[in-house]
Amino acid sequence: MAVSKVALALCLVQISLASIQATNVEVHVDTSKAVGTVSEYFRGFTCDWWRHNNPSYGDDWRSDGMLTLDLTSSRLKKMFVNLVPALWRIGGTPEDEVVYAIGNPPECPPDQIQNSTNYPGPLCLTPERFKDIVMFAHETGVHLAFGLSGAYGRKDRNSNFNSTNAHELLKYTAANKLPIFAFELSNEKNGWNATKLGEDFITIREYINDLWPDESTRPILVGPDTAAVSWIQSFLDTAKGALNATTFHTYCNGYATCTSSMLDPEKLNGCINPAISTIGYTRAAIPDQPNFPVWAGEDGPHSGGGRPQCSDRFADVYWYLDHLATMGLHSIQAFARSTMVGANYGLLNRTTFEPHPDYYAAYLWGKLMGLSHMNTTSSSPMLRAYSTCRNKTSVVILLLNLDTENGATVTMTTSEPRDEEAGDHQNAYVLRAPGGTVDGMYADGVEFQESDGSYKLLALDSNDDLPTMQPTAMPLGNIKLGPLSYAFVELATQAASCNV
Secondary structure, three states: OOOOHHHHHHHHHHHHHOOOOEEEEEEEEOOOOOOEEOOOOOEEEEEOOOOOOOOOOHHHHOOOOOOOOOOOOHHHHHHHHHOOOOEEEEOOHHHHHEEEOOOOOOOOOHHHHHHOOOOOOOEEEOHHHHHHHHHHHHHHOOEEEEEEOOOOOOOOOOOOOOOHHHHHHHHHHHHOOOOOOEEEEOOOOOOOOHHHHHHHHHHHHHHHHHHOOOHHHOOEEEEEEEOOHHHHHHHHHHHHHHOOEEEEEEEOOOOOOHHHHHOOHHHHHHOOHHHHHHHHHHHHHOOOOOOOOEEEEEEEOOOOOOOOOOOOOOOHHHHHHHHHHHHHHOOOOEEEEOOOEOOOOOOEOOOOOOEOHHHHHHHHHHHHOOOEEEOEEEOOOOEEEEEEEEEOOEEEEEEEEOOOOOEEEEEEEEOOOEOHHHOOEEEEEEEEOHHHOHHHHOOOOOEEEOOOOOEEEOOOOOOOOOOOOOOEEEEOOEEEEOOOEEEEEEEEEOOHHHOO
């Protein structure tokens, strides 16, 4: 009798996993309703303006600041395209040092613009470079959110903003029909005069409305991009009529070692708190719009450029995927991860643009996870579980095994019936730290499970294309994960929350 490929694959996977010490875990998905919904560009990333010779961060950023990032790199372009749809936020601390070399500002005389990366001094952005940035976004398909300098002309936090330079850039953008999804203004002006900053946003809103009279092509305006979330409500009291979304910044921070935080359920639980606070302050300031959008405009595993050998290694996958999922449960509409490239928390290697482990996690998230998030419970704190609708007839469950020694035998159930015509198996994308060991947590790599139960190390091919990642057939409703692994599991089911 012939043996089907699915049956053979199931047998091989079961044999390969038989020796793993595993705890039994029950995961249940409430498919009756969605508790969180996100935008199509929810999963995003940032780039920054740091200079190679900045005394604090130059060594971490090298040439990856926005004045010098190689936008002609074919590999970089492919890495962007792979993650579409996505939000690309350009901003960061030096954002307020940028001067736009349009309209002859005295800070950027034409004969000195070539030295604009020198530190200290203003960052002079030429119209040609600005156009290159916008067109790179357009050609790769990402939603560009561009942060305007909000400190031009200011002497201190209580002085007035000179909006003429920002106005020149907006006029140039409109006159040249450059496609930009969103503008921001200032970066982390925590503790500044909230009323004055709110008035500045109103000024920028008036410029945008005047320059783009057609609302269908008009860039949106979001802000205030602050890490002091308690300050947001005061700002919104003035600026709420000018905004399309509230933005906050947060970094999880606080880990003494990689494993002590990335694998700590309580630490992971606490990382969502700034988002919850921002939602509360936004709702209090705009009570008549309970669904007013909130963005995580800059969010990373650790501030100050991340932590070498940790936030750019497999260990970071746990924070990243867990944070994506919890943000989705709270309907945060955009999550701009620091960074796509730059410092020690980039999705890409800052020199070669090759993917770090988090990049593959981001890619699979976009390929598999949907926009509607459902309540999902796990009987073990060391097995994190989340779920979204993939389409009207299936859900995808994300499983994160935080255990460094034990695997997990997971039984998955849903509150509504399975699709009996889907067969006796389910598809699973399973990945792990190299070797499935604690040492692998600190590796700049990730292994993917093949249909025969073996693992391959993921890497770009000779054409800079991502490797093939075909799902493995697993017994219906069950999956066995090894230590330090994660999986996306697709279940065919009748889900009322997905029938939208």
